[in-house]
Amino acid sequence: MAKMRRLPSLHALKVFEAAARHLSFTRAASELCVTQGAVSQQVKLLEDQTGVLLFKRSGRGLLLTDAGQELARGVGDALAGLARCLERVSRQDLAGPLAVTTMPSFAAKVLVPRLGSFIEAYPQIELRIHTSSEVVDLRSSGIDVAIRHGAGHYPGLHVEHLFREEIFPVCSPAVAARLNHPADLANVPLIRDQDVEWAPWLAMAGCPGITPHGPAFQDTHLALQAAIDGQGVTLGRTVVAAADLAAGRLVRPFPQGVSAPIGYWFVCLPERAGHPRIAAFRAWIDHLLKRIA
Structure with missing residues (x-):
């Protein structure tokens, strides 16, 4: 097998390509965040290594020699090909399925309305959403990731805290019009959600004597839908209520x-x-929750 010819410095080739594209050492230096002198030095190094003059100066500025034009085309094509190759290699491990389990309310109110941005960013990942209110065994289920709502005690698993929410009453604008003070909650149905207790908020608001009376739901998104439909007031949480609040379907009758x-x-x-694939989803969900918050 023939011995590969020793190639010039890749850094020098990158600097030369920028200088050739701009026909300016100054603009190349700005693009590469180096000094003009550093660009000139790398071009001189490349000329010494190749044994040919690559640039010539004219009254109109910097011009490429014939050899410089040929090298600029070759280096430009080679760097573009290298960039495409690196992109393909870096994305190879992204291609394939990613199974995510989470609560029905989080899927319905947070994930599904915003999945477009994930699909656009990672079209090669086949996202599979599994919803369950139960804790799924990740070792036996084939599920890759769980978004769980709880205290964070999941022994034997990799656990990262995503977000801690605020809890507050929410209702339709029509119902809110009848509420002037937290004590007025005694006169409307208080929709219950098994994941959220009314007692702490009522005590904080100075109404510990109010007993919630209204329909109870197992899933948060059903309680929120009942509130949207004017059936009463429920307790919203920062993340799952965000879209409905932003759209005006729900309002906060009290700021507390x-x-x-x-x-x-x-x-x-x-x-x-x-x-x-897991790292990509982790980065996306973190960015998503920060935007909602």
Whole structure:
């Protein structure tokens, strides 16, 4: 096998390509965040290594020699090909399925309305959403990631805290028009959600004597829908109520809120935490929750 010819410095080739594209050492230096002198030095190094003059100066500025034009085309094509190759290699491990389990309310109110941005960013990941109010065994279920709402105690798993919410009453604008003071909640149905207790908020608002009386739902998104439909007042949480509040389907009749005793957690198997698909979803969900908050 023939011995490969020794190539010039890749850094020098990158500097030359920028200078050739701009026909200016100054603009190349600005693009590469180096000094003009550094660009000139790298071009001189490349000329010494190749043994040919690459640039010539004219009254109109910097011009490429014939050899410089040929090298600029070759280097430009080679760098573009290298960039495409690196992109393909970096995305190979992203291609494939990613199974995520979460609560029905989080899927319905947070994930599904915003999945478009994930699909646009990672079209090669086949996202599969599994909803359950029960804790799913990640080792036996084939599920890659769980978004869980709880205290964060998941032994034997990789656990990262995502978000702790605020809890506050929400209702339709029509119902809110009848509420002037927290004590007025005694006169409307208080929709119950099994994940949220009314007692802490009522005590904070100075109405500990009010007993919630209204329909009870197992899933948060059903309680929110009942409130949207004017069936009463329920307790909203920062993340799951965000879209309905932003759209005006729900309003906060009172400004007071209390911190939720539990939060959201990103959970996966420890040996899978660094997998590219899981890491991509982790970064996306973190960005998503920061925007909502």
